[in-house]
Amino acid sequence: MGVELHKDLLSSIGVDVERHAKMMGMGLAGYQAGFMSQPNRPKAMAYFDWFMSEIQAERIAEINALKAQKKPAVGTFCIFVPEEIVVGAGGACFGLCGGANPPIADAESELPRNICPLIKSAYGFKLQHTCAYTQSADFIYGETTCEAKKKTWELLGKHHPVHVMNIPHMKRERDLKMWQEEIKEFKEHIEEVAEKKLSLAEMLEGVKVINAKRDAMKRLDTLRGMHPDVMPISGKDALFISQMSFLDDPKRFTEKVNELCDELDERIKEKVSVFPENTPRIMVLGTPIAPPNWKLHTAVEGSGACIINEEGCIGHRYFKDNVDIEGVKDEDELYARLMQRYSKIDCACFTPNQGRTDKIVQMYKDRKADGVIYYTLSFCHTYNVESHLVTEALAKEGIPCLVIESDYSPEDAGQIKTRVEAFLESITFKQKAQAFQSK
Numbered sequence: 001m002g003v004e005l006h007k008d009l010l011s012s013i014g015v016d017v018e019r020h021a022k023m024m025g026m027g028l029a030g031y032q033a034g035f036m037s038q039p040n041r042p043k044a045m046a047y048f049d050w051f052m053s054e055i056q057a058e059r060i061a062e063i064n065a066l067k068a069q070k071k072p073a074v075g076t077f078c079i080f081v082p083e084e085i086v087v088g089a090g091g092a093c094f095g096l097c098g099g100a101n102p103p104i105a106d107a108e109s110e111l112p113r114n115i116c117p118l119i120k121s122a123y124g125f126k127l128q129h130t131c132a133y134t135q136s137a138d139f140i141y142g143e144t145t146c147e148a149k150k151k152t153w154e155l156l157g158k159h160h161p162v163h164v165m166n167i168p169h170m171k172r173e174r175d176l177k178m179w180q181e182e183i184k185e186f187k188e189h190i191e192e193v194a195e196k197k198l199s200l201a202e203m204l205e206g207v208k209v210i211n212a213k214r215d216a217m218k219r220l221d222t223l224r225g226m227h228p229d230v231m232p233i234s235g236k237d238a239l240f241i242s243q244m245s246f247l248d249d250p251k252r253f254t255e256k257v258n259e260l261c262d263e264l265d266e267r268i269k270e271k272v273s274v275f276p277e278n279t280p281r282i283m284v285l286g287t288p289i290a291p292p293n294w295k296l297h298t299a300v301e302g303s304g305a306c307i308i309n310e311e312g313c314i315g316h317r318y319f320k321d322n323v324d325i326e327g328v329k330d331e332d333e334l335y336a337r338l339m340q341r342y343s344k345i346d347c348a349c350f351t352p353n354q355g356r357t358d359k360i361v362q363m364y365k366d367r368k369a370d371g372v373i374y375y376t377l378s379f380c381h382t383y384n385v386e387s388h389l390v391t392e393a394l395a396k397e398g399i400p401c402l403v404i405e406s407d408y409s410p411e412d413a414g415q416i417k418t419r420v421e422a423f424l425e426s427i428t429f430k431q432k433a434q435a436f437q438s439k
């Protein structure tokens, strides 16, 4: 296994090698049992299986090789990071581990119990020294999106360098002006790490690389979710690819996603589906689903439905918009375009956020989905409160919706499965009744 081969490197960046190897062993075993055993998977998934085996090994070696050339390595927890700037500087921008349950007990020695598991998991990984990405980061990029995160940065800063970007909670002109300044400041911070000035041409190149990545992900989203009679890839596999989009080298990732999409194109033509005809097609909304949090997808697809889309940040919200660089002549214009793109993110931290609800209804109609699951991590107040507005709008449209609040502990897996099964039964009953009426 890759981790074994890169033991010296992992140790040199401060990873607790023994504990890390145990956690990776568990993660890989979970992946093999839950993903690699699925029948009729696309052949191109072989690359992503390989990446999983090297996720905390070969990829870490690549990032550290860049660092050795003074290229920046930036760890993030949010899709507000202008990763184009890091990539333009030749560096790596990656999401930090935050989807596992084991580190949470350690985190609770410094953080309150009643905050969201994503934050506690990531914090625990830092305390345990078991995430090789965190250990590789020159700095962690924090933002002021939710209360829990913005206060956590102050504590996390005692353990690792943290740079905090002020993200406004409204989108008025004066808020956007401030946001643009924050993007500029972020670029200056990257220059400090790289110890060199970053040119406009380099930043534009970074934008092109990330735009191409988002285009490939949009292509995958269309192929998996827009063909009601064929589901060429499971929701679990598609989720895993979204999760890896925050870790892999962007150019290689784009190439591999496009290769997979070519295969899915063929599958659609030949009507090769991984689920039987009339399988209920479910959209998932809500908080980010960070690896290895595969609990919901396992429950849904293990109950005879298919997940055709994730609306959240590890999913559609991440890749739905590109940066328009047409005619950009100077740096200030580029910062304005970046701000325009990033301010389209419809995170529940904004008020008002009606655009998100409207978008969800439209996405449901475009995909001819059969139902929606609104998934919130425990103690995420923004997404939890907003679920009332979203479900109200869904009810008006007659869209079936199930709301699930959960954390990373395995205890509620059985209860979630039972609720999902009852939800799917009600959808199937409705479909049969509609088919009967139309006869």
Ligand code: BJ8
Residues within 6 Å of the ligand: 077, 078, 079, 080, 116, 117, 118, 119, 145, 146, 147, 148, 149, 287, 288, 313, 345, 347, 348, 349, 377, 379, 380, 381, 382, 383
């Ligand atoms: S853009 S969703 S990635 S902030 S940490 S808000 S789950 S209580 S992650 Fe997020 Fe950026 Fe928004 Fe997306 Fe809730 Fe937890 Fe806060 Fe969270």
